[in-house]
Amino acid sequence: MGRAPCCPKVGLHKGPWTATEDALLTKYIKENGEGHWRSLPKKAGLLRCGKSCRLRWMNYLRPDIKRGNIEPDEVDLIIRLHALLGNRWSLIAGRLPGRTDNEIKNYWNTHLSKRLKGQGTDSGAHNGPSRETPGLKKRKSNNSMNLKKKKSKSKEIEERKETKIHLPKAIRLTSLRNVRNFSVNGVSNGSDDKLGSGLSTYVEVVKQDLGLSWPDHKDDGFLVEGGLDLDFPIHAQMHRKDGRFEKLYEEYMELLNAEEEQMQLNSFAESLWA
DNA sequence: AACAAAGTCAACCGCTCTGGC
DNA sequence: AGCCAGAGCGGTTGACTTTGT
Known part of the structure; x- marks a missing residue:
């Protein structure tokens, strides 16, 4: 017996969010606030899973998201907190205003874990990624990539990097x-x-x-x-x-x-x- | 220029936790 | 106490980007 899915898998959009979807989600949350993620997509007119909406909002659309490079003092803090807390990304993120757990997790896996391994100081031994390093994964080539799309995507990323507001992320300290x-x-x-x-x-x-x-x-x-x-x-x-x-x-x-x-x-x- | 490999990171998946009933 | 729905978390995937040959 399998676990019931969080939402019907059929008829829902998956993959990267479009600007229209972002706008719909942002508009809805601005008007109605966060929460009730399961019912939110329907009310907001989105063909998305509630979890997907939550993730998109938390990791990308929230106005307090700080984008751009992780600064050296943030890196230092991440390393220390990781040594202290292990892979508790949300807790670590909670100490880095404007940074998301996903961002920190990615940063750790792509930059810090390798760097610290090289230095022989990787504390990731505790709860660290149990499987192979992402960088060692096999990759697919992407011959189908459309150049125009690439450029517009890069531009979009750059634009988003410029608009950043810093506020502390809410921390769940429930457990x-x-x-x-x-x-x-x-x-x-x-x-x-x-x-x-x-x-x-x-x-x-x-x-x-x-x-x-x-x-x-x-x-x-x-x-x-x-x-x-x-x-x-x-x-x-x-x-x-x-x-x-x-x-x-x-x-x-x-x-x-x-x-x-x-x-x-x-x-x-x-x-x-x- | 073309291709492959490596790197990055947004998004998904499945599980756990919490609170209400 | 047990069940359920909602929410949150960490691990993983894979699309996209960058770099090297």
Whole structure:
């Protein structure tokens, strides 16, 4: 018995979106907002799967999408976050305003994984792509390519690159279970770890991996042996020039603050490692 | 110029998670 | 508790582009 398809496969457009489809989708979302993706295509007059509409909007049409080359500081952040979070592209993307998970995933697979492999520092060992590298795939030749189409496509891409607005992408932080999967330099924290040390390690990882000079003794108000001190000093807000690290850190602290009492932490632990 | 190989990235697929009932 | 629909995620594909011969 197969899984029911998300939408009827017959009679729907697939493949690259046309300008008309983009316009219809954009117009509809501007008027009605995001969401209800399954019913959206019909209401918007699109012959597309709802998932396809969502993807197109999220990865391409949203006004806050930042296009163009990934900047060096973004690359640095991606590498560090990947070492920290693994292939959790949406989480990584959430820390890179205007960048999409798909974009980062592509960038990683095409540029960084190879580069880091070459340097012998590829942390992709944890959850990295399980199959062959995309670049090693067999490719089809494309003799049928129409030159005119090529040119217009290039122009279109260039035009889109010029129109970019930067806003943070909404982050789904629904599953704290993600925490259990993080790893450092390819070494995952063991599944028999308990939350007390798990969250400590989590913070420790941030500290080490992002190269932040945070105090690690009680007086400076951060890590406590076997537990957490939630009074994190402002002055530890780092030697990093890039404010994204601060933001990232704040998120981690938010996560920690969610469970202030040790008892709560413990029950949280149970749910994590169950 | 023609072709093939390699690289890029938008889009798809299938699975999981979440929340409502 | 179990089911279902909607939404989101990560892996993969393949069309398109660029580069090399």
